[in-house]
Each structure stands twice: as structure tokens, then as C-alpha cells.
Amino acid sequence: MAHPVQVIAVTGGKGGVGKSNLSVNLAIGLAELGRRVVVLDADLGLANIDILLGISSSKTIENVLAGECDLRDIMVRGPGGIRIVPAASGTQKLSQLNTMEHAGLIQAFSELADDIDVLIVDTAAGISDTVISFVCAAQEVLMVVTDEPTSITDAYAQIKLLNRDYDMFRFRIVANMVRTPQDGHALFGKLTKVTDRFLDVALQYVGAVPQDDAVKRAVQRQKAVVEAYPRSRAATAFRALAKKVDAWPLPATPRGHLEFFVDRLVQQQIGA
Numbered sequence: 654m655a656h657p658v659q660v661i662a663v664t665g666g667k668g669g670v671g672k673s674n675l676s677v678n679l680a681i682g683l684a685e686l687g688r689r690v691v692v693l694d695a696d697l698g699l700a701n702i703d704i705l706l707g708i709s710s711s712k713t714i715e716n717v718l719a720g721e722c723d724l725r726d727i728m729v730r731g732p733g734g735i736r737i738v739p740a741a742s743g744t745q746k747l748s749q750l751n752t753m754e755h756a757g758l759i760q761a762f763s764e765l766a767d768d769i770d771v772l773i774v775d776t777a778a779g780i781s782d783t784v785i786s787f788v789c790a791a792q793e794v795l796m797v798v799t800d801e802p803t804s805i806t807d808a809y810a811q812i813k814l815l816n817r818d819y820d821m822f823r824f825r826i827v828a829n830m831v832r833t834p835q836d837g838h839a840l841f842g843k844l845t846k847v848t849d850r851f852l853d854v855a856l857q858y859v860g861a862v863p864q865d866d867a868v869k870r871a872v873q874r875q876k877a878v879v880e881a882y883p884r885s886r887a888a889t890a891f892r893a894l895a896k897k898v899d900a901w902p903l904p905a906t907p908r909g910h911l912e913f914f915v916d917r918l919v920q921q922q923i924g925a
């Protein structure tokens with residue numbers, strides 16, 4: 654049996670709040686701590702991870718499903734030793750898998766499980782079925798919020814949907830683009846104020862990432878900020894977040910097995 658793999662979905666409802674940057678920098682931070690990390694780019698939008706990091710791959714999950722190659726073959730090496738499963742039209746196709754493909758994907762992921770400790774799933778903005786499926790299939794939900802009314806209301810709406818329709822109740826929160834650590838706490842306070850009032854959910858604060866131009870400069874250079882500007886405030890914050898995430902308890906089996914992630918993912922998408 655494979656060992657448990659921590660599967661973390663990075664989400665948040667609103668676009669442009671910093672999900673992909675968090676996914677990548679957190680992944681590198683965890684890799685620096687000795688974890689073997691894979692980032693699954695589940696975003697088909699424009700600002701996806703291959704663009705963020707200036708990497709490209711010719712093969713997609715579709716090739717895996719067609720039996721033409723292994724998941725290993727489509728993974729791309731990223732900075733800091735992380736590996737990335739690139740976004741592909743295949744991600745969309747996950748919603749229409751037949752039984753054979755379903756089994757094939759589970760097999761592909763379970764073969765991978767032996768050499769990965771953490772799988773970070775970077776989701777697209779919004780609350781499409783695909784986003785919800787990825788989030789529901791993960792064990793940890795990391796929501797990125799910024800101090801804008803639309804970010805808070807979108808995060809709230811996503812939490813409400815996940816709670817009401819999918820029985821999820823535990824959410825981890827990262828405040829991004831804050832001016833001070835206090836602002837991060839205040840932002841978390843704003844969100845819990847509404848969730849405590851209207852929902853029966855548990856929000857856990859992970860920490861904050863400051864608004865830092867180094868992030869923008871790194872994005873322009875198609876690099877992760879922890880690599881391009883390792884001493885920047887944002888990089889320091891990302892590393893601190895990685896330390897916290899590294900200390901999270903590992904999932905208890907069998908829910909923690911990677912093949913169950915895919916299984917739940919597909920179940921969600923076929924509405925089972």
C-alpha cells in the first residue's frame with residue numbers, strides 16, 4: 654500500500670488573488686524542507702503555472718489516459734525540485750471519463766504515490782464544477798483571500814457552497830497582499846465574522862503574505878519569488894507558511910492515499 658500523500662487544494666473563489674503564486678511558492682518552500690512535492694495545475698485559464706514559471710510540456714493528461722505515456726512522463730521539473738503536472742485540455746476532460754479512463758487515472762496516480770509527499774492542486778477562479786470537484790477531493794482546503802470586499806464575499810460563497818452541498822466544514826485561510834501581519838488577522842476576522850454567524854464551519858488561519866512588488870517582478874521574469882528574490886518579504890512569508898503546512902498532521906489512511914484523491918475527484922464529477 655502506498656504511503657499517505659497530503660493533498661492540498663488552493664482555491665478562493667475570486668480570480669487574481671494569488672492562488673497560483675501561493676501554490677508554486679508553497680511547493681518550493683515545502684521542497685526546501687525536504688518534501689517531495691507535485692503541483693497539479695488544475696487551471697485552464699491564462700495565468701496558469703506553466704506561464705508563471707516559463708515552462709512548457711508537449712504532453713498532457715489526455716496522453717496518459719490514452720495509455721500513450723505515464724503521469725511521470727508529462728510531469729515537468731520546476732524550480733527547487735518541484736514537479737508540475739501541467740494544465741491541459743485534459744483537465745476539462747476529467748469530467749467525462751469513462752470507466753477505463755477512470756481506472757487508468759487512478760492507476761497512474763497510485764504509481765506516483767510512492768515518490769510524492771505532497772500534492773498541491775492549484776484551482777481556477779470561480780466555483781465551477783471542476784473547481785468544486787478538485788476541492789472536494791483534497792484533504793486540505795487552502796483558501797486565499799485578499800482585503801477586498803469581492804474576495805471576502807467570493808470566499809464566503811465558496812465556503813457556503815462547499816459546506817451546504819458537500820458537507821465540508823474545515824477550511825484553512827491565507828491572507829494575501831496584506832500591508833501588515835495585523836491586517837492579515839483583521840481580514841481573517843472579517844471572514845470568520847460572517848461564517849460564524851451564518852454557517853457551521855471551522856476556519857483556521859494559516860498566515861499572511863505581504864503585498865510585495867517582488868512578487869510582480871518575479872512573475873514578469875517567469876520565476877517564483879522564493880527563487881528570484883529569496884530575501885524579499887513575500888518569500889520569507891511563503892517559507893513561513895511552508896513550515897506551518899509541513900507541520901499539519903498527515904491524513905489518516907485510506908483517505909490519504911493518492912488514488913482515493915482521484916477516485917473522489919471522478920466520483921464528484923460524475924455526480925456519484
Ligand SMILES: Nc1ncnc2c1ncn2[C@@H]1O[C@H](COP(=O)(O)OP(=O)(O)OP(=O)(O)O)[C@@H](O)[C@H]1O
Nearest residue numbers: 668669670671672673674778863864865868869872
Ligand atoms: N503577495 C503579493 N504581492 C504583490 N502582488 C501579488 C502578490 N500575490 C499575487 N500578486 C499579483 O497578483 C497577480 C495574480 O496572482 P496569481 O496568478 O497567483 O493569482 P490567481 O489567484 O492564481 O489568479 P487566477 O484566478 O487568474 O488563477 C500576480 O501576477 C501578481 O502580480
Ligand SMILES: [Mg+2]
Nearest residue numbers: 672673696700
Ligand atoms: Mg491562478
